[in-house]
Amino acid sequence: MATSNEIGLFEAIYTMRAIRDFKPDPVPDDLLRKVIEAAGQAPSGGNRQPWKFIVIRGQQGKDKVAELVRIGQDRRPAAGNRPTGTAAPVADFAGLLRAAPVLIIVCAIKPATEGPQTVGPFGQTFPAIQNLLLAARGLGLGGTITTSFREMEREFREYLRIPDNLTPTCLIPLGYPSGAGRNKHGRKSRLPVEEIAFEEKVGQRISF
Amino acid sequence: MATSNEIGLFEAIYTMRAIRDFKPDPVPDDLLRKVIEAAGQAPSGGNRQPWKFIVIRGQQGKDKVAELVRIGQDRRPAAGNRPTGTAAPVADFAGLLRAAPVLIIVCAIKPATEGPQTVGPFGQTFPAIQNLLLAARGLGLGGTITTSFREMEREFREYLRIPDNLTPTCLIPLGYPSGAGRNKHGRKSRLPVEEIAFEEKVGQRISF
Numbered sequence: 406m407a408t409s410n411e412i413g414l415f416e417a418i419y420t421m422r423a424i425r426d427f428k429p430d431p432v433p434d435d436l437l438r439k440v441i442e443a444a445g446q447a448p449s450g451g452n453r454q455p456w457k458f459i460v461i462r463g464q465q466g467k468d469k470v471a472e473l474v475r476i477g478q479d480r481r482p483a484a485g486n487r488p489t490g491t492a493a494p495v496a497d498f499a500g501l502l503r504a505a506p507v508l509i510i511v512c513a514i515k516p517a518t519e520g521p522q523t524v525g526p527f528g529q530t531f532p533a534i535q536n537l538l539l540a541a542r543g544l545g546l547g548g549t550i551t552t553s554f555r556e557m558e559r560e561f562r563e564y565l566r567i568p569d570n571l572t573p574t575c576l577i578p579l580g581y582p583s584g585a586g587r588n589k590h591g592r593k594s595r596l597p598v599e600e601i602a603f604e605e606k607v608g609q610r611i612s613f
Numbered sequence: 614m615a616t617s618n619e620i621g622l623f624e625a626i627y628t629m630r631a632i633r634d635f636k637p638d639p640v641p642d643d644l645l646r647k648v649i650e651a652a653g654q655a656p657s658g659g660n661r662q663p664w665k666f667i668v669i670r671g672q673q674g675k676d677k678v679a680e681l682v683r684i685g686q687d688r689r690p691a692a693g694n695r696p697t698g699t700a701a702p703v704a705d706f707a708g709l710l711r712a713a714p715v716l717i718i719v720c721a722i723k724p725a726t727e728g729p730q731t732v733g734p735f736g737q738t739f740p741a742i743q744n745l746l747l748a749a750r751g752l753g754l755g756g757t758i759t760t761s762f763r764e765m766e767r768e769f770r771e772y773l774r775i776p777d778n779l780t781p782t783c784l785i786p787l788g789y790p791s792g793a794g795r796n797k798h799g800r801k802s803r804l805p806v807e808e809i810a811f812e813e814k815v816g817q818r819i820s821f
Contacts, residue, residue: 411621414751418651418744434821442806443626447743448758454803458810466813481730512815521763522689527736528782535655535743536626543622550656555729566815574736595662598650602666605674607720607774613646 412543419592421539424547425501426588427580431462432506436544440579441509443540447533450522455529459510459565467503469564470510470554470576475499477556498553505578509537509548512571526572534575541579542590548579620751627800629747632755633709634796635788639670640714644752648787649717651748655741658730663737667718667773675711677772678718678762678784683707685764706761713786717745717756720779734780742783749787750798756787 441458449455461467478498495501502508511534513526534550541548552575554561567573582589604611649666657663669675686706703709710716719742721734742758749756760783762769775781790797812819 411623413619414622414625414747415619415647415651417622418654418748421654421656423656438806438821439623441810443623445803445806445809446626446629446801448629448631448746452802454809456809457815459813459815460810460819461813463813521766522760524735524739524760524782525733527732528739529735531732531736531739532743535740538656539622539747540626552730552732558729564814568815571815574732593654594660595653598646598653601653601662601664602649602668605667605669605671606772607665607667607776607779611668613642 417539417542420590421542422590423549424582426583430581440540444533444537447536455514456533457512461508471499471502473557474553506580509577511575512573515570526574530574547582548577550575625747625750628798629750630798631757632790633757634791638789648748652741652745655744663722664741665720669716679707679710681765682761714788717785719783720781723778734782738782755790756785758783
């Protein structure tokens with residue numbers, strides 16, 4: 406059972422929104438540590454813990470990363486040609502990154518060998534990333550997943566000294582939600598369970 | 614703040630273990646529904662919700678899936694040649710699947726187009742899978758992620774009628790933990806934060 410000062414699991418799951426705009430307040434060290442420690446509690450094949458987190462708190466690093474994202478964004482196809490599942494670019498997303506108190510870059514550690522059972526860099530790290538975002542929500546912080554550095558991956562790797570055995574999978578800006586627009590935690594719009602689940606075989610309606 | 618009958622977020626994150634062996638008790642419908650609903654609360658690019666869940670509760674379906682996993686396991690390379698990040702096969706894992714109260718197969722919905730920013734089927738579904746496992750933990754249930762059907766993906770797709778626009782990413786057996794061996798929730802062994810995080814650039818020691 407939860408202690409009275411800890412957020413409930415389901416409350417966190419149901420109210421954790423993507424937060425892209427932050428108050429200027431810094432993230433206290435102990436909370437930042439908790440967020441990353443929670444990420445590291447995720448499951449992985451053989452408990453290999455195939456993840457690393459690069460934490461950027463200095464303005465110079467944030468400016469450089471934001472600049473690479475901006476260059477990548479300028480090179481991106483216009484709306485009609487954008488891959489599905491990628492959100493419309495937020496106007497001046499680079500500016501939001503520059504102003505975020507913390508940037509976290511998540512990297513997957515490449516396995517020595519890969520086969521049909523391995524889940525690739527995204528599968529390896531996304532359970533940890535979900536823990537990270539839930540923990541942030543639980544501590545009053547917020548963040549969002551972005552992959553908008555990937556057009557500039559070579560320069561990004563060079564600046565952050567990411568070696569070949571690591572694959573950067575996402576960038577998470579972290580801070581206290583500004584409260585502007587949707588930048589606050591709260592209920593989310595999702596499909597009903599009956600539209601995302603099937604009974605026994607694809608296409609068969611489920612009832613609980 | 615958590616209500617007194619809801620598990621705390623951090624308690625769930627820190628004590629959610631992989632559960633592979635189950636009590637014979639069925640999973641109540643309302644709890645199964647909660648687990649899948651929690652999965653669907655995960656974030657996704659543009660809130661596309663690119664996931665589907667096939668729920669198998671009938672013995673015939675469980676037997677068939679277990680049989681495909683057994684055939685795949687027999688074809689797998691011996692320990693020395695196994696891809697890193699895949700756990701040693703549990704003896705008679707197929708038998709455990711047959712006896713699990715519920716099997717859930719998670720599928721990613723293929724985006725119409727893919728680009729450097731898209732995260733692939735594993736990245737699309739693993740945040741939802743982590744929510745699912747945490748929710749299970751919160752309700753006293755347990756499960757684990759396995760990809761051990763992938764050697765038999767063609768037959769698996771055919772049996773479950775999985776169309777080309779869906780990619781099965783993992784299989785999760787679900788039920789009440791048996792309590793045998795490590796099949797109960799509790800603290801886990803993980804690296805300290807200082808070994809998974811870097812300050813500003815890869816290789817630079819972080820302090821909080």
